[in-house]
Amino acid sequence: MKIIRNSLAALVAAACLATSGGAAPLGDDGLHKAAWMRDTFKDLREDLAEATDEGKRLMLIIEQRGCIYCTKMHEEVFPLPKIDAYLKDNFYVVQINMFGDVEVTDFDGETLPEKDMVRKWRQMFTPTLMYFPQTVAGGQTAVEAAVATVPGAFGPATTFHMMNWVVDKGYEGDETFQKYHARMLIEEQK
Structure with missing residues (x-):
């Protein structure tokens, strides 16, 4: 009986977390799928143009399956109302799977699978957030831009301040x- 009661309590707690805006659900690739992420063809030139047309800034988020730090961001930082709203209002976010096979077209026109593009960009930590200007000069790579x-x-404070x-x-x-x-940080303490 005690096991059943504990199991029911765990299910109720999980349901409450799921409905209270907790961490984004995991997709088939094992990565979190937040509502503010865009499902695109991963052509960064097109993504930048769409972001700019919407008055938003392009942000890439590089993640990997099983990343405890990605989970930390999706559980403790991104769901905070102030950060979640700021992301929705100001950013066009495209997710890159560090070990994925989906093709990505860089600003310089080169197309590679996600895992090879991440290697080209010399990124080795997850999550990695890459922020871009509203225009990118021809021939630049994402790392250069x-x-x-x-x-x-x-x-939360560092993440929110960086976005601002x-x-x-x-x-x-x-x-x-x-x-x-x-x-x-000083101004917020006043």
């Missing part, structure tokens, strides 16, 4: 992200 690349899992810094084009100014982040 990115205005910021964030390898690994960070907490990119949207506000902080990379064009004199204030580095680190100084911006420190200033924002």
Whole structure:
């Protein structure tokens, strides 16, 4: 009886988590599928054009099956209402599977399977968030075009500040992200 009661309690808890906006569900590839992610043909030139047409910024998120840090971001950071809303309102997010076989076309026109494109971009950590400007010069690769690349899992404040810094084009100014982040932390404590 105790086992049944504990099992029922676990099921109720899981149902509550699922309906309270917890982590995005896992897809067949083992990666989280958040509502703000776009299912595209993974042609970065087309994705950038669509993002710009929508008044949003293109962001790539590189993830892999079983990544504990990806799960941390999807459970503890991305579902926070402020971050979730900011992602939906300001970013056009395309997911890349670090070991996937779906073809990706880079800004320079080269097409490779995801796993080979990630290797070309010299990315080795998951999650990695790559943020892009509204226009990319012809012939540039994603690594060359990115205005910021964030390898690994960070907490809510760092993630939110980075997204704001990119949207506000902080990379064009004199204030580095680190100084911006420190200033924002101080201002938020006031």
